[in-house]
Amino acid sequence: xxxxxxxxxxxxxxxxxxxxxxxxxxxxxxxxxxxxxxxxxxxxxxxxxxxxxxxxxxxxxxxxxxxxxxxxxxxxxxxxxxxxxxxxxxxxxxxxxxxxxxxxxxxxxxxxxxxxxxxxxxxxxxxxxxxxxxxxxxxxxxxxxxxxxxxxxxxxxxxxxxxxxxxxxxxxxxxxxxxxxxxxxxxxxxxxxxxxxxxxxxxxxxxxxxx
Amino acid sequence: xxxxxxxxxxxxxxxxxxxxxxxxxxxxxxxxxxxxxxxxxxxxxxxxxxxxxxxxxxxxxxxxxxxxxxxxxxxxxxxxxxxxxxxxxxxxxxxxxxxxxxxxxxxxxxxxxxxxxxxxxxxxxxxxxxxxxxxxxxxxxxxxxxxxxxxxxxxxxxxxxxxxxxxxxxxxxxxxxxxxxxxxxxxxxxxxxxxxxxxxxxxxxxxxxxxxxxxxxxxxxxxxxxxxxxxxxxxxxxxxxxxxxxxxxxxxxxxxxxxxxxxxxxxxxxxxxxxxxxxxxxxxxxxxxxxxxxxxxxxxxxxxxxxxxxxxxxxxxxxxxxxxxxxxxxxxxxxxxxxxxxxxxxxxxxxxxxxxxxxxxxxxxxxxxxxxxxxxxxxxxxxxxxxxxxxxxxxxxxxxxxxxxxxxxxxxxxxxxxxxxxxxxxxxxxxxxxxxxxxxxxxxxxxxxxxxxxxxxxxxxxxxxxxxxxxxxxxxxxxxxxxxxxxxxxxxxxxxxxxxxxxxxxxxxxxxxxxxxxxxxxxxxxxxxxxxxxxxxxxxxxxxxxxxxxxxxxxxxxxxxxxxxxxxxxxxxxxxxxxxxxxxxx
Numbered sequence: 001x002x003x004x005x006x007x008x009x010x011x012x013x014x015x016x017x018x019x020x021x022x023x024x025x026x027x028x029x030x031x032x033x034x035x036x037x038x039x040x041x042x043x044x045x046x047x048x049x050x051x052x053x054x055x056x057x058x059x060x061x062x063x064x065x066x067x068x069x070x071x072x073x074x075x076x077x078x079x080x081x082x083x084x085x086x087x088x089x090x091x092x093x094x095x096x097x098x099x100x101x102x103x104x105x106x107x108x109x110x111x112x113x114x115x116x117x118x119x120x121x122x123x124x125x126x127x128x129x130x131x132x133x134x135x136x137x138x139x140x141x142x143x144x145x146x147x148x149x150x151x152x153x154x155x156x157x158x159x160x161x162x163x164x165x166x167x168x169x170x171x172x173x174x175x176x177x178x179x180x181x182x183x184x185x186x187x188x189x190x191x192x193x194x195x196x197x198x199x200x201x202x203x204x205x206x207x208x209x210x211x
Numbered sequence: 212x213x214x215x216x217x218x219x220x221x222x223x224x225x226x227x228x229x230x231x232x233x234x235x236x237x238x239x240x241x242x243x244x245x246x247x248x249x250x251x252x253x254x255x256x257x258x259x260x261x262x263x264x265x266x267x268x269x270x271x272x273x274x275x276x277x278x279x280x281x282x283x284x285x286x287x288x289x290x291x292x293x294x295x296x297x298x299x300x301x302x303x304x305x306x307x308x309x310x311x312x313x314x315x316x317x318x319x320x321x322x323x324x325x326x327x328x329x330x331x332x333x334x335x336x337x338x339x340x341x342x343x344x345x346x347x348x349x350x351x352x353x354x355x356x357x358x359x360x361x362x363x364x365x366x367x368x369x370x371x372x373x374x375x376x377x378x379x380x381x382x383x384x385x386x387x388x389x390x391x392x393x394x395x396x397x398x399x400x401x402x403x404x405x406x407x408x409x410x411x412x413x414x415x416x417x418x419x420x421x422x423x424x425x426x427x428x429x430x431x432x433x434x435x436x437x438x439x440x441x442x443x444x445x446x447x448x449x450x451x452x453x454x455x456x457x458x459x460x461x462x463x464x465x466x467x468x469x470x471x472x473x474x475x476x477x478x479x480x481x482x483x484x485x486x487x488x489x490x491x492x493x494x495x496x497x498x499x500x501x502x503x504x505x506x507x508x509x510x511x512x513x514x515x516x517x518x519x520x521x522x523x524x525x526x527x528x529x530x531x532x533x534x535x536x537x538x539x540x541x542x543x544x545x546x547x548x549x550x551x552x553x554x555x556x557x558x559x560x561x562x563x564x565x566x567x568x569x570x571x572x573x574x575x576x577x578x579x580x581x582x583x584x585x586x587x588x589x590x591x592x593x594x595x596x597x598x599x600x601x602x603x604x605x606x607x608x609x610x611x612x613x614x615x616x617x618x619x620x621x622x623x624x625x626x627x628x629x630x631x632x633x634x635x636x637x638x639x640x641x642x643x644x645x646x647x648x649x650x651x652x653x654x655x656x657x658x659x660x661x662x663x664x665x666x667x668x669x670x671x672x673x674x675x676x677x678x679x680x681x682x683x684x685x686x687x688x689x690x691x692x693x694x695x696x697x698x699x700x701x702x703x704x705x706x707x708x709x710x711x712x713x714x715x716x717x718x719x720x721x722x723x724x725x726x727x728x729x730x731x732x733x734x735x736x737x738x739x740x741x742x743x744x745x746x747x748x749x750x751x752x753x754x755x756x757x758x759x760x761x762x763x764x765x766x767x768x769x770x771x772x773x774x775x776x777x778x779x780x781x782x783x784x785x786x787x788x789x790x791x792x793x794x795x796x797x
Contacts, residue, residue: 001341002396004344004393004394004399005393006392006393006399006400007393007394007396022692023658023691023693024598024692024696025696059598061685063686080686082689082692083600083682083692084601086601086682087686090601090680115597118596119596119597119599134225149683165402172399188637190635191635191636191655192643193637193649193652197371
């Protein structure tokens, strides 16, 4: 089925909220999904991989110095991904940030891509590990991602310069109907059950308008 | 009000956010010439747009399908209108309604028969159906039953409708939702953002509503002709002008201002910049003085006709009427001919109510299109940059101090300060406002509690090392990312944030609605509660058959006096209109 870009972004964002992640991270996930869709990747699948039950909002363990770069043991991308992206942007170009275990690697790459696109600083990030290597720039990927196995280790490296500008967004995207339904179920967790009182009072209007 | 010289400051300083970004003032805004529908009308006029009506398949009861098409900015757009039978007990303006008198789609291009058939089947279902990227806007409207039936009856008998009824209502139909930007599968805004004429905020939506207005006028005349035959007459031109499109606006519009801080900033900045430019005028021309004084008289007449049921608003209107009459007694051309009259007038206006002040803002902008209309091109936004976490904790703390110091005195432990929560109901996703201490659901509240979140961020920043990178702080406090982003945005864009506690018992949600509606160009603000209002769009605006030739401006603060057709007599009623595919002479 086809969904608009706005539906994709808002549903992913709400799905993040419905899963209990903080709104700041949910906002980033909405942007990440949009960026992935614009680059022909499975955006809904990427979101679902990151938004699983059991996510706990907690302070991330500190990145530790590791040789010429940094290391972090594991990342729950939906919660910690934006912080990892922040950290990579704060490093010197070429300084590696090694992540031992990434639960949703495609979503992480989407977070990187949207952050580059929205930061307008002409940077790029190379992501490599588990036999893959791809450069992420504001307007796209150096190669298609394929299927990235949850739990792989990845290393991120800020590059000095990247391609600028944004690709022209498509007129909506085709999504798998079942996956979309699954995302929508998560998003529906943000809705409050209605009762007669909330119906009568909550919106401030009557039920019949025949004047 | 003394009329004494109040200073001749000619600086171009904008009014500070601490003054402007308060809900009480925002809730007193009036439409200005920078409002979105005003920008649209000027564009339609400048391009000499002609509206065609290639399809009119409305039966004798007034049900069926119609298509209106026009060319704008080198593209063709069409309104597909569907009129359906609706039982009175099903007529509701709420989001939870499931059927409507009329439903619409703005189509990208000219729909063929297959498109028309598809839309005739889906558009009446509104949110329950899915749409394509050829549909740019989705909307629906219900009749003002009392007025619609009265107008049909009058015209069918060969007379014009009652002036009092026309004045009291102001529209034949009111929209209850106007959806754009990808809702239910329609086109994303990105499809049209780069197109001449539709790139500005809500231009596609305004175009849709303007065309809907034309349809409602054609529909009422059609039904009258069927009923009255040769005896029936069309609406008098002045009556057609005075009838706008109503709108029922509820809480759904309120979160928009909070969820789009960059957009809000750009709207406000344009408005305040316009005000500053006009205040910097040292010697206005005679025509500008005349234009202002004429506008003041129109505003006074408009306010006299502005009657609402809401006690709070009616009290404000009463005060406004008194204030404008008082201003009119001492303000004259001689006073305005002295240097920097608009700056002096705004200084004098500080003694007025907020409604009075903001009325004068709208009036003094009106004669200065040549100075300010270009600001309409600055009101769009692509959403703004991502949070910059490479800065230090100390830098963010300075931003917070500059933009959000106002949150510090709020005591969120007091029940009154967190009395409410904004949420979306399972019931057709209707936005609602709940009482936190009385109702369930607060754990799912929408993140509109900006002040509370920033205050919590402030507390944790105070105990962090100022030299620490913000990235590190946010890894330890992922819950503060949203607030940190809001702080950075507000520090660089001073009109991005409403400076009030939106979850407090003192928050009046309808103030948020009125602010946004003023930017749309809505008039006749008529609140039905503290979270629901009726308004009228395009009242007084040129219609479909005259926009190319009529004055695109000069219809602000429409008045009953502009409806001059009277209530009877053939001499008051124009001849029958055309039955062909045009909407009258270009």
